[in-house]
Amino acid sequence: MESRTPVRSGGFDPEYPIVTTRLLLRPITAGDAVTMHSYKSDPDAVRYVPYAPLTLDEVEQRIATTWSRTVFTTEGDGVCLAVEERESGALVGDVVLFWRSETDRAGEVGYIFAPRFSGRGYASEAVDALLALGFDGLGLHRIAARIDERNTASARVVERLGFRREARLVESEWFKEEWTTLLIYGLLETEWRGRSASMQ
Known part of the structure; x- marks a missing residue:
């Protein structure tokens, strides 16, 4: 039987930036606001995320508060990171x-x-780095993803990374003025390590 080793005592303070083949994952800064606003104000880009198109002031306010957290202190914490293209330095998204x-x-x-x-595999590469942060860094046992069924591109990202679809919750949430069907995906630490080992 697998041991139930606790997550890191006292939380976890990751080292930044997190470097992948093509990307840097780093803390979000005030200087990212204008570029972030360019996609977070796009109705198509934010269609399936839990906020409406944001104004520049709203982006700046979130960067100054919830999006500036870089340390896991207690359950409920969320660490948001900017995703930067290493070659160009361009901000391509956030995770x-x-x-x-x-x-x-x-x-x-x-x-x-x-x-x-889109279409460059950046989302898969960045989320793969988050898996290492969660499993190796924080000591998680299971990582989930909750995806709107209509967001097929997002579902492909986690499926590519080995997540299994565990549930389809039909019209389970009233989201942006309509009922939304959610797909629940999950990945265990043992599955992630097995996948990582098979790729070496």
Whole structure:
């Protein structure tokens, strides 16, 4: 039987930037506001995320508060990171890892990318880095993703990374003035390590 090793005592303070083949994941700064606003104000880009198109003032306010967290201190924390293209330095999107439960060692990922950078595999590469942050860094047992059924591109991202679809919750949430069917995906630490080992 697998041991129930707790998540890191006292939380987890990651080292930044997190470097992948093509990307840097780093804390969001005030200087990111204008670029972030360019895609967070786009109705198509934010269609399936839990906020309406944002004004520049709203982006700046969130950067100054909830999006500026860089440390996991207690369950319920979410760390948002800017995703930067290493070659050009361009901000291509942002990702978030939530620490959902200390007892269950559970987390959840979320992500949004500027439409002009779609189709390059950046979302998969960035979320893969979040998995390492969650499993290796924070000590999570399971990471989930909750995806609107209509968001097929987002579903492909987690499926590519080995997540399994665990549930389809039909019209389970009243979201942006309509009923939304959610797909629940999950990935265990053991599955992630097995996948990572098979790729080496």
